[in-house]
Amino acid sequence: MxxxxxxxxxxxxxxxxxxxxxxxxxxxxxxxxxxxxxxxxxxxxxxxxxxxxxxxxxxxxxxxxxxxxxxxxxxxxxxxxxxxxxxxxxxxxxxxxxxxxxxxxxxxxxxxMLDAGFHPDITTFNIRSLAFSRMSLFWDLHVSLEHMRHENVVPDLVTFGCIVDAYLDRRMGRNLEFALHKMNFDDSPSTFTDILVFEALGKGDFHLSSEAFLEFKRVRNWTYGKLVAIYVKKRFRRDQIFWNY
CATH class of the missing domain: 1.25.40 (Serine Threonine Protein Phosphatase 5, Tetratricopeptide repeat)
Structure with missing residues (x-):
């Protein structure tokens, strides 16, 4: 060359x-x-x-x-x-x-970034949310969600995963419904986050499990709500087996 x-x-x-x-x-x-x-x-x-x-x-x-x-x-x-x-x-x-x-x-x-006149997009928010989720910074995570709503940025599968993984990893599943109640539960699942984010931070457990569920072509009309419900049941069974063991 x-x-x-x-x-x-x-x-x-x-x-x-x-x-x-x-x-x-x-x-x-x-x-x-x-x-x-x-x-x-x-x-x-x-x-x-x-x-x-x-x-x-x-x-x-x-x-x-x-x-x-x-x-x-x-x-x-x-x-x-x-x-x-x-x-x-x-x-x-x-x-x-x-x-x-x-x-x-x-x-x-x-x-x-904000001072320079740039408006955050879904990738911007999810980079922060992934870090907040893995550090169990719940307050920062919820402030970020409020900021997303203010900017009219619609959450995607990654955003849901940040909330679900943070709460379930800390065994706070009872608070999950409150954490998610303002989000777009009935929308069809989509991922709009830049793939470079996953190369640096990987994918969360909810994200990976949801991608596997979405491959079942026999099931149609998936929503975020359905994915969360199935995943919570899956995690409950898995955690029960772990603690019993």
């Missing part, structure tokens, strides 16, 4: 943004992080901007190697104020903190 690039340049062809971003993408998959970063530096020196696909490719490589600090540094270097990639840069920065459960930094950067 490098030899082809040199031959291309020797024949008078210029390196455009598409070529530079393609190099970044392939180095992020087949090269080392150092090779990838050198390629990104070369693109910068050519005064071409890294594109959305290039940002995602480099971020995935950092996440795969669990290099979350380097991910954050890369995102800041790209420039968090870029509007042409939506919330991607901010969401990935929040993810870099959530993956290490750096809750103060997560909240600080979230407030900076």
């Amino acid at each position: 490098e030899n082809a690039l040199r031959e291309m340049v020797s024949k008078g062809f210029t390196i455009n943004s598409a070529t530079g971003n393609a190099f970044i993408k392939y180095y992020s998959i087949f090269g080392s992080l150092t090779d990838m970063e050198l390629t990104y530096g070369r693109l910068k020196r050519s005064r071409h901007l890294i594109g959305k696909d290039g940002i995602r490719a480099m971020s995935r490589a950092y996440i795969k190697e669990k290099k979350f600090y380097r991910l954050g540094e890369f995102l800041r270097d790209v420039g968090l104020g870029r509007k042409n990639v939506g919330n991607l840069l901010w969401n990935l920065l929040l993810l870099s903190y959530a993956a290490n459960f750096k809750m103060k930094s997560l909240q600080r950067e979230f407030l900076k």
